[in-house]
Amino acid sequence: MALTTDIAATYRGPGAVMRRLLALGRREDRALAILMGACVVMFIAQWPRLARDAHLQDLNLQMEMGGALLGTIFILPLVFYGLAGLVHLGMKLFGGLGDAYGSRLALFWALLAASPLALLYGLVAGFVGQGAQLTIVGLVWFVAFMWFWISGLRVVHRGQAA
Structure with missing residues (x-):
């Protein structure tokens, strides 16, 4: 299926x-591509907020975007690989049946599938700023991400993948 169709599904x-x-x-190349796609979308989602902050606080937008690029494209994937490894070890401790690849894929797919809500969060942060609206959208993003991740981990570690 197409990537957008899978995200909607x-x-x-x-x-x-x-x-x-x-x-x-x-x-593993597919898992890495999914993770990098999610990180690119998260980087793009920050643009409205970065532009707002640069304008309101008289900051250099290119410097802000460079820092966001470094964090989301180069450092964050390493953090997610580490997080997936730790969660996999925890799942194995509690009797999980899945492998490390499945644990990584569950996390990476949850990030990519929740990325439309991350884009919405970025738009709200850029156009509205801090407030209840941003908190609500952030909470919706977090709940969707956790739902996708936990559902994926259940499939991987309960042996339902076959």
């Missing part, structure tokens, strides 16, 4: 999409 049933992704076979 994740909002209806994240477990089914995770099973379909796992059925495509173990491909």
